[in-house]
Amino acid sequence: MIVVTGATGNVGRTLVRTLAAAGHAVTAVSRHIQDADVPAGVRAVAADLGTPAGLDAALQGAKALFLLVAGDDPTGVLATAKAAGVTRVVLVSSQGVGTRPGGAYAHVAGFEQAVAASGLDYTILRSGGLDSNAFAWVEPIRAQRLAPAPFAEVGLPFVDPDDVAAVAAAVLTEDGHASATYVLTGPAPTTPRERAAAIAEAIGAPVTFVEMTREEAQAQMAQFVPPEVLEGTLAILGEPTAEEQTVSPDVERILGRPAAPFSAWATRNAPAFR
Numbered sequence: 001m002i003v004v005t006g007a008t009g010n011v012g013r014t015l016v017r018t019l020a021a022a023g024h025a026v027t028a029v030s031r032h033i034q035d036a037d038v039p040a041g042v043r044a045v046a047a048d049l050g051t052p053a054g055l056d057a058a059l060q061g062a063k064a065l066f067l068l069v070a071g072d073d074p075t076g077v078l079a080t081a082k083a084a085g086v087t088r089v090v091l092v093s094s095q096g097v098g099t100r101p102g103g104a105y106a107h108v109a110g111f112e113q114a115v116a117a118s119g120l121d122y123t124i125l126r127s128g129g130l131d132s133n134a135f136a137w138v139e140p141i142r143a144q145r146l147a148p149a150p151f152a153e154v155g156l157p158f159v160d161p162d163d164v165a166a167v168a169a170a171v172l173t174e175d176g177h178a179s180a181t182y183v184l185t186g187p188a189p190t191t192p193r194e195r196a197a198a199i200a201e202a203i204g205a206p207v208t209f210v211e212m213t214r215e216e217a218q219a220q221m222a223q224f225v226p227p228e229v230l231e232g233t234l235a236i237l238g239e240p241t242a243e244e245q246t247v248s249p250d251v252e253r254i255l256g257r258p259a260a261p262f263s264a265w266a267t268r269n270a271p272a273f274r
Contacts, residue, residue, distance in 0.1 A: 001025045003064070008028075011164045014161065014166075015168050015169055016039065018165055018169045020039045026043070027044075027059075028042050045058040053076075056084065059086060063086060066089075066092070068092060069091070074114035086120065088121045092164065095184075097112060100232060100235070104233070112181075116179075123181075124180070124182070127164050128156065128157060129158045129159070130160075131161065131186070137149075137199065142274070154237065155189030156190070157245065159251070160260040160265045164184055167184060184250055185248045186262060195266070199270075201266070203270045203273050218234060221233065
């Protein structure tokens with residue numbers, strides 16, 4: 001049995017489908033998950049990572065755990081998992097832990113440290129920015145064919161969440177990944193302006209890119225990004241380090257194929273923007 005937390009998210013939803021299609025027994029966990037949210041044969045359990053004691057039912061019979069950075073008690077979650085018989089944990093983390101230690105990523109780093117000290121076989125997936133961040137454009141593109149964002153010409157190798165899910169499925173079910181940390185990026189840096197153009201091509205309609213100031217972006221993002229993460233996120237988007245703009249080979253190394261380009265994500269998700 002493999003337990004997938006965050007099972008209704010951009011990565012978790014695909015991971016659940018991938019594991020189930022490969023014949024693995026899967027328990028999908030999210031705070032408000034229902035049976036209708038998962039494929040047939042997958043067990044859905046509503047639970048909150050912020051309340052480790054409530055995970056007992058979800059972890060029953062599990063041998064592997066896909067873990068999000070959520071809540072404030074990774075040690076409690078990991079202890080509960082270990083007591084239930086889990087032997088392998090895969091944590092989806094952030095590239096910023098490696099490129100910007102401390103500061104905004106101290107909380108995420110704490111999860112990595114807890115996983116490494118858990119006594120379980122573990123793998124850490126440090127994801128770059130996700131292609132699915134472009135879903136923030138759904139409303140303005142559908143309503144006005146506008147794509148507002150700051151830092152128009154700053155390129156970053158955003159990664160397809162389906163590739164993150166595919167890597168997670170591999171390391172959850174294959175040997176040879178214990179104590180490894182992988183950095184997951186797309187195959188090439190793309191700028192916000194280029195991503196807007198890719199969506200326009202995917203939907204077959206013009207999309208006008210509108211460059212926001214840093215202050216405008218900060219005010220908008222503050223509505224849904226925690227304050228401790230906001231400045232770090234803006235720094236990566238606007239003043240990335242050379243490492244943050246570098247394509248990692250880890251997706252291709254693990255999957256045996258190149259990482260998917262943003263254009264593929266845009267084509268797959270075009271209906272959301274029409």
